[in-house]
Amino acid sequence: MIEAKSSSRPEAAFVLLLMQAMLWTIAGLSAIPFALAGEVYMLGLGIASLLLALGTCLLAIGVLWRRRSARRWVLVLEVVCLIGSLLVLLLPIGANHGPVALMTNVALPIAVIVLLRKQQDAFL
Amino acid sequence: MFDIAPDHAIGLYAGLLALPLALIAIRLRPARRRVPGTVLGASVLLAMAGAIHWGLISSHINEPFTALLFLMNGTGYIVLSFAFTWRWWRPASAALLGATLLGYLVYIALGFDSPDQVALATKLLELIALGLVLVPVRGELGRPRRAVRWTSLAIALPVLTLITTSTVWIVSLARPDAQHSHAGALLQATNDVATPDQVAAAAQLYAETKAAILPYQDWHQAWAAGYRPGGGANLGSTHWMNQANVDAGYVMDPRRPQGLVYANTKHGPVLLGAMFQMKHIGQFGPDPGGPLTAWHQHENICVTPIGFEFSLMTPFATCPLGSIDISASPMLHVWIVDNPKGGPFAVDIDDEVVKKIDRS
Numbered sequence: 001m002i003e004a005k006s007s008s009r010p011e012a013a014f015v016l017l018l019m020q021a022m023l024w025t026i027a028g029l030s031a032i033p034f035a036l037a038g039e040v041y042m043l044g045l046g047i048a049s050l051l052l053a054l055g056t057c058l059l060a061i062g063v064l065w066r067r068r069s070a071r072r073w074v075l076v077l078e079v080v081c082l083i084g085s086l087l088v089l090l091l092p093i094g095a096n097h098g099p100v101a102l103m104t105n106v107a108l109p110i111a112v113i114v115l116l117r118k119q120q121d122a123f124l
Numbered sequence: 125m126f127d128i129a130p131d132h133a134i135g136l137y138a139g140l141l142a143l144p145l146a147l148i149a150i151r152l153r154p155a156r157r158r159v160p161g162t163v164l165g166a167s168v169l170l171a172m173a174g175a176i177h178w179g180l181i182s183s184h185i186n187e188p189f190t191a192l193l194f195l196m197n198g199t200g201y202i203v204l205s206f207a208f209t210w211r212w213w214r215p216a217s218a219a220l221l222g223a224t225l226l227g228y229l230v231y232i233a234l235g236f237d238s239p240d241q242v243a244l245a246t247k248l249l250e251l252i253a254l255g256l257v258l259v260p261v262r263g264e265l266g267r268p269r270r271a272v273r274w275t276s277l278a279i280a281l282p283v284l285t286l287i288t289t290s291t292v293w294i295v296s297l298a299r300p301d302a303q304h305s306h307a308g309a310l311l312q313a314t315n316d317v318a319t320p321d322q323v324a325a326a327a328q329l330y331a332e333t334k335a336a337i338l339p340y341q342d343w344h345q346a347w348a349a350g351y352r353p354g355g356g357a358n359l360g361s362t363h364w365m366n367q368a369n370v371d372a373g374y375v376m377d378p379r380r381p382q383g384l385v386y387a388n389t390k391h392g393p394v395l396l397g398a399m400f401q402m403k404h405i406g407q408f409g410p411d412p413g414g415p416l417t418a419w420h421q422h423e424n425i426c427v428t429p430i431g432f433e434f435s436l437m438t439p440f441a442t443c444p445l446g447s448i449d450i451s452a453s454p455m456l457h458v459w460i461v462d463n464p465k466g467g468p469f470a471v472d473i474d475d476e477v478v479k480k481i482d483r484s
Contacts, residue, residue: 007161007162008160008161008262008315009262011260012161012162012165012259014257014259015252015259015281016252018255018281019281022282022285023285023438023440023442026285026286026289026442027438027444027445028439028444030436030444031435034434036375038359038360039359039434041433042428042433042435043429044430045357045435045444045445045446045447046444048445048446052445056381065179078148088448088449092405093448093450093451094125094405094450094452094453095448096125096424096449096451098126098241098243099128099136099241099242099245100245100248100439100440100441101245103441104441104442114283117418122252
């Protein structure tokens with residue numbers, strides 16, 4: 001039998017943030033072959049993505065430890081991601097509108113926001 | 125990889141339909157109060173993944189082995205989505221999710237299926253479900269085996285995500301479908317073999333274009349005509365675009381191509397060919413040479429305004445920070461230098477050709 005006596009929303013948010021960090025890590029790594037082929041700026045973007053992934057991972061740990069500042073920063077990050085993703089999706093630039101893009105760039109940030117939205121009392 | 129296979133669409137509908145049903149089913153079960161929310165979340169995702177697998181049975185009925193696998197997998201997921209109070213729920217769910225993820229990768233690596241959006245969405249659901257199954261929760265009662273679960277989570281989630289992404293990507297790039305060429309370029313649909321008329325029309329287009337752009341072998345003339353390089357000169361070749369021609373929307377006019385392509389050599393820019401481009405995404409241009417002059421459209425490329433460089437969107441739809449996912453409207457290249465691998469209208473110029481020009 002599995003039983004719980006406190007909210008597990010931070011743990012659920014931790015898993016989603018970990019997943020997001022992994023996806024950004026892959027995006028960062030994907031820039032490296034292009035940088036090696038001569039696209040020098042892609043190296044910078046790749047490194048920036050890897051740093052973002054690392055930051056997200058640290059914030060995920062902060063959320064797991066119920067740190068109030070981590071929760072605040074995660075909410076800021078997810079709102080920025082969501083606004084950016086919606087802009088890209090709404091502009092007529094031929095961005096991908098497939099289910100995976102919607103899950104990764106829209107549903108995932110919304111889920112994290114929903115999970116942490118009313119949890120301030122649970123955080124230190 | 126970025127399309128929905130017609131025979132997989134039903135799986136997507138089944139998965140979406142399962143979401144409200146799974147939420148209602150959980151609401152109706154008093155046992156939900158005895159488990160952490162992460163377990164309930166995983167249960168919902170398992171139900172969705174199970175419904176997707178069940179949905180795919182009907183469109184794979186002619187492939188009995190595949191249909192049987194979908195049936196077994198879907199049933200396993202649905203049963204586990206209900207059995208969240210079972211003592212062995214976590215190990216059983218983690219084992220089934222891991223086995224399904226790895227099994228799918230073997231399946232596509234062996235060429236039994238091609239990855240598409242439904243498959244990737246399912247894999248994303250399964251990876252998140254695996255994380256929710258394994259993550260220990262504060263205040264959990266009983267024997268939570270926290271150390272084992274943390275270790276499993278720390279290893280399984282990153283490793284499986286990385287393996288899934290790289291396998292899907294390699295398979296998609298190594299075995300593009302008939303409508304896709306290199307790097308996600310979507311080819312215009314044409315007849316299979318060029319007719320004599322189409323061969324003659326392609327030759328005429330080539331001759332007219334070559335004659336019209338020969339003056340631009342002197343890049344100063346191209347500059348004077350309004351062509352400007354996009355991207356760094358450290359790449360093998362660079363597209364020089366004429367914004368006035370782009371805005372005017374000339375359609376395959378040999379005298380006014382939207383772009384020119386130059387090799388970046390130690391002697392300076394060397395003209396490789398011209399590029400015609402349509403004004404709108406999805407609007408392919410006239411195709412006088414049939415399969416010889418098929419247009420192509422670059423989709424799901426990550427473009428950054430910094431240095432105007434690009435990379436490819438990952439299978440899970442992410443781009444490096446500072447770049448955005450776009451599609452470029454259809455284009456047709458006319459290479460005036462010998463391009464033995466793809467011919468005068470190929471999507472790409474052979475790298476070896478560019479290197480040879482640079483060495484000469």
